[in-house]
Amino acid sequence: MEQLLAIMPLSEQQRSTVRNMGVNIVTADDIARKQVAPDDITIMYGWNAEISLPVLKAPHSHLKWIQTFSAGVDYLPLSEIAQHHIVVTNASGIHGPAIAQAILGYIFYFTRGLWTAEQRRPERFWEQSADDLLVADETSAIIFSTGHIAVETARLLHQMNVYVAGVNRTGHPADNFDETYAIDDYQKGLAKADIIINVMPGTPATTGFFNQQFFDQLDHKLLFINVGRGSSVVNDALLNALKQGRVKYAALDVVDPEPLPKDSPLWANDHILLTPHVSGVVDHLDTRLFPILYDNLKTFVSTGLVSRNQVDLSAGY
Amino acid sequence: MEQLLAIMPLSEQQRSTVRNMGVNIVTADDIARKQVAPDDITIMYGWNAEISLPVLKAPHSHLKWIQTFSAGVDYLPLSEIAQHHIVVTNASGIHGPAIAQAILGYIFYFTRGLWTAEQRRPERFWEQSADDLLVADETSAIIFSTGHIAVETARLLHQMNVYVAGVNRTGHPADNFDETYAIDDYQKGLAKADIIINVMPGTPATTGFFNQQFFDQLDHKLLFINVGRGSSVVNDALLNALKQGRVKYAALDVVDPEPLPKDSPLWANDHILLTPHVSGVVDHLDTRLFPILYDNLKTFVSTGLVSRNQVDLSAGY
Structure with missing residues (x-):
């Protein structure tokens, strides 16, 4: 069963949509309280260095896919991600x-x-x-x-x-x-x-x-x-x-x-x-981002592949 | 022959277009040098209180039509203009x-x-x-x-x-x-x-x-x-x-x-x-305004009527 670490907030309805696809939802709290091991996470929804790096660097990490909330991904450790053959999808289109x-x-x-x-x-x-x-x-x-x-x-x-x-x-x-x-x-x-x-x-x-x-x-x-x-x-x-x-x-x-x-x-x-790097800030980001996660989850759970917004890790976008 | 007082600038090409319609072009200088009497002006293109009021108030004024360069006309002496049955057309659409x-x-x-x-x-x-x-x-x-x-x-x-x-x-x-x-x-x-x-x-x-x-x-x-x-x-x-x-x-x-x-x-x-009342300022106003003057001149010289942008003097726009 896929284990999705929800760094981006998910509404009740979104959570139930995700669960109905056979995906378990994990929070940073669950990891902090050791209810879930960082190694077990397979999907990361959002990115927060403090939470995300220990997952990425866990000795037996099962991380396969990161869905970011931004169009640019230059803040991610791209070469390390590429080495581990982890797929990254971005939020291109939302901003x-x-x-x-x-x-x-x-x-x-x-x-x-x-x-x-x-x-x-x-x-x-x-x-x-x-x-x-x-x-x-x-x-x-x-x-x-x-x-x-x-x-x-x-x-x-x-x-x-x-x-x-x-x-x-x-x-x-x-x-x-x-x-x-x-x-x-x-x-x-x-x-x-x-x-x-x-x-x-x-x-x-x-x-x-x-x-x-x-x-x-x-x-x-x-x-x-x-x-x-x-x-x-x-x-x-x-x-x-x-x-x-x-x-x-x-x-x-x-x-x-x-x-x-x-x-x-x-x-x-x-x-x-x-202006202080705010041109891309959108209200209701969670509502606008979820359809990208959803489309990708649909194919990911059945084929292990994402269907849209995949980043070319060597090009960096 | 219609006498058009050009307060707004006219390019060489615009001047020849106007003259080819059988309209004489008069400048404020012509009036100042008494080559043309204020009474003789029949059309005013633009408005400048210092130049325009003596034309409007000339004892035997023949002024019939004012083509303004603005959408709003609240700076004109509208009741006096209405009393003399002068037509006003504005620049609505340009700004x-x-x-x-x-x-x-x-x-x-x-x-x-x-x-x-x-x-x-x-x-x-x-x-x-x-x-x-x-x-x-x-x-x-x-x-x-x-x-x-x-x-x-x-x-x-x-x-x-x-x-x-x-x-x-x-x-x-x-x-x-x-x-x-x-x-x-x-x-x-x-x-x-x-x-x-x-x-x-x-x-x-x-x-x-x-x-x-x-x-x-x-x-x-x-x-x-x-x-x-x-x-x-x-x-x-x-x-x-x-x-x-x-x-x-x-x-x-x-x-x-x-x-x-x-x-x-x-x-x-x-x-x-x-901001200091500049939202409507356009570059190349003369180029943008001339088509309105032209359309109105075409009908005015043959029928004495304007064809577009006529202001309802009682409503004020």
């Missing part, structure tokens, strides 16, 4: 609307006068003007990634007649994008864009991607947005680009390191909007 | 996308963590949390107005699965609204809404509409947005409602009076986002 809406919030913060108004507020200065007032149909965007979050972002931007280019590994087409470019040949798309949006996962390949060389290509861009991972951006390179006017504003929901230290020069630049 | 995008900006400012982040910024306090993080599909909205701006706002909110109610004079249905209510019977719609959006024009009927009695109906609403007219909101009543938690946040692009005096208590309330 798309939240992050896409956050991205619209960042764009309109700068293009509909909110930024200027906030800058003037300490002086209580009200004047019927603002910098950079633009209607979306006058702007174009390039999104690094054409995954779920990027597709939802492109869909919404399209509704406002923004021209949207996407960047992925091979340049293959993707829903809601006007055009797509390969990651090693994106320069033509970048040249057209006013708004640059990073949604790429944190992997060895994306670490430091937005470096001095990247920013040196820019000329009077409006806005750089990072909702991917802080590790993809070289902070000094971004700060230089802002100083040189290569890009006028930045909105960073993710930074390196997190939490951002008080002495980081990012704080001191008022052309940077900083 | 819709700009204002709808500003409204999304205000909503996501509060629901995607920007407000909280800005509050914490002076202390350089970065913590992976924020107040009131919501995905749009968890919210519902009520829009006072079902005109062009409201319809575009409802369209975009619908794209994010927001339930949207509208309020108009009779409760007649309108595009993109889930339901509509009459202005004297909107309470059921209001009860369901988290976000209240005023887009109504400034008229005697809407002055002071959002008063103490209105706000006393509210219970734990998330956000009150005003992009209509400042005169529609009783400031003290809004401030009381915020203090009592009847509504948590407000976003005011329009206020009464404008400019907002430095001693206004609205400034002191950090739950109010204030």
Whole structure:
């Protein structure tokens, strides 16, 4: 019988659904009270290092599958997980609307006068003007990634007649994008864009991607947005680009390191909007996540295989 | 021959289009240099009190039609214009996308963590949390107005699965609204809404509409947005409602009076986002406005009638 360690909360109804599939539900309390041995856990629903690492590292661990609550999985010990042939499924798809809406919030913060108004507020200065007032149909965007979050972002931007280019590994087409470019040949798309949006996962390949060389290509861009991972951006390179006017504003929901230290020069630049890695936070996460667990459990109990959202452990997403 | 006073700029191409319709173009300079008498103007494109009032008040004025550059026309001397049987056409439709995008900006400012982040910024306090993080599909909205701006706002909110109610004079249905209510019977719609959006024009009927009695109906609403007219909101009543938690946040692009005096208590309330009447500002206004002038000129030169965007001078919009 499968033993599912429920780190994410399960409602009464969800618990009974899981049990009816022949899966036993275990809690961290059960392990702490030694009613269940960490070795016995076969499925982990959620991740909490303090609870999860002892399960992963148990000498006779039977762990076969981890269902995470996030799209990115860079906080997991991926190589150790891969060594043990454990399957990881993520929450890709759930956070798309939240992050896409956050991205619209960042764009309109700068293009509909909110930024200027906030800058003037300490002086209580009200004047019927603002910098950079633009209607979306006058702007174009390039999104690094054409995954779920990027597709939802492109869909919404399209509704406002923004021209949207996407960047992925091979340049293959993707829903809601006007055009797509390969990651090693994106320069033509970048040249057209006013708004640059990073949604790429944190992997060895994306670490430091937005470096001095990247920013040196820019000329009077409006806005750089990072909702991917802080590790993809070289902070000094971004700060230089802002100083040189290569890009006028930045909105960073993710930074390196997190939490951002008080002495980081990012704080001191008022052309940077900083939010604390909350763009993907959704209310009712348990309700939104359960269908992914459920679909995967259905096949897992009969075939030992998951049916959706499986992470490629070597690629890291 | 019609004499069009061009207060709004016209491009070379636009000028030749107008002239080819048999319309003469006059500038404020022509009047100042007495090359054309104010009495001779028959059409005014735009409005600037200093230039326009002498034309309107000229003893033998031939003014027949004013094409404004704004959706609201409450800054015009409407009763005097009506007395002289002058037709007014507005720019309704042009500002819709700009204002709808500003409204999304205000909503996501509060629901995607920007407000909280800005509050914490002076202390350089970065913590992976924020107040009131919501995905749009968890919210519902009520829009006072079902005109062009409201319809575009409802369209975009619908794209994010927001339930949207509208309020108009009779409760007649309108595009993109889930339901509509009459202005004297909107309470059921209001009860369901988290976000209240005023887009109504400034008229005697809407002055002071959002008063103490209105706000006393509210219970734990998330956000009150005003992009209509400042005169529609009783400031003290809004401030009381915020203090009592009847509504948590407000976003005011329009206020009464404008400019907002430095001693206004609205400034002191950090739950109010204030922008300086810029939600409707569009880039390339001349390009966007000309098609309305053109359509109206076509019929005006042959029949003396305009074909679109005519303002009901008694209603004021």
